[in-house]
């Protein structure tokens with residue numbers, strides 16, 4: 122019981138999207154989702170307990186966290202305190218290498234790393250599934266970053282309450298001999314106008330397209346599992362792209378509309394379509410921001426990256442491979 126721990130976790134990009142909750146407090150989603158964890162943009166989080174402190178202290182990249190970011194982290198630490206039966210306040214130091222709020226899932230790596238560091242510091246020894254369930258409470262997509270490679274997050278069943286909580290967690294998904302890369306085009310690393318949390322609430326409440334998308338997402342997930350097992354990257358990409366475009370359609374139909382895609386995003390989508398016409402396996406997915414992530418074969422990744430750089434001047438392009446799940450560092 123050293124009351125201190127440091128953990129690292131990486132972002133994941135959903136190929137079947139999570140968009141919409143059925144329970145906000147427990148972060149229970151309306152649909153299953155499936156993602157690939159990346160080998161880039163790690164978040165490293167150190168938690169140590171301070172017996173004498175009256176409040177948690179949180180530093181994000183060296184600056185004191187305030188407002189909503191602080192509130193979410195303290196609420197998460199409260200959950201860990203409740204489970205461990207230990208009342209101490211914590212000092213949290215977290216370092217992110219991904220632009221925060223740019224739709225690059227820094228909350229996924231952030232809460233996955235915090236869940237592992239905090240539970241360890243508070244003396245809890247959760248297995249990966251229980252850790253995933255807990256990370257979910259911080260940010261839904263964090264449930265998937267507990268695992269490396271491909272992971273599926275089960276929506277589970279039931280309304281709120283303990284049963285709903287227990288049934289909603291992520292776990293690894295079997296994939297065949299895929300050798301994928303994800304080329305990330307950061308077209309605009311600025312913070313977003315509407316948080317994904319608020320945007321998904323508005324979409325569920327007001328978009329007439331939400332129900333049909335959620336229904337088709339179930340079929341997409343089943344088809345995706347098959348495509349992964351067969352290591353059929355064209356099928357994986359095609360399903361991922363249609364699922365993402367459908368999610369953006371639900372947002373565009375919300376009232377008022379939520380639009381994350383920028384002109385540069387569409388320019389990148391055109392470049393991806395041209396790559397496909399030239400016989401390259403390349404498919405796009407977009408999250409709550411203007412950046413575009415392009416799934417392709419590992420051998421084609423550098424070619425895809427240079428095409429994207431040329432297509433969207435001013436963007437920065439990163440090549441990611443499947444990465445590891447959340448893990449502890451030696452103190």
Ligand code: DP6
Nearest residue numbers: 135138139260261262317318408409
């Ligand atoms: C578009 O996990 O950030 O990236 O649960 O409210 O914290 P909260 O939302 P978050 O949403 C991610 C949405 C998405 C799609 C996905 O990652 O599945």
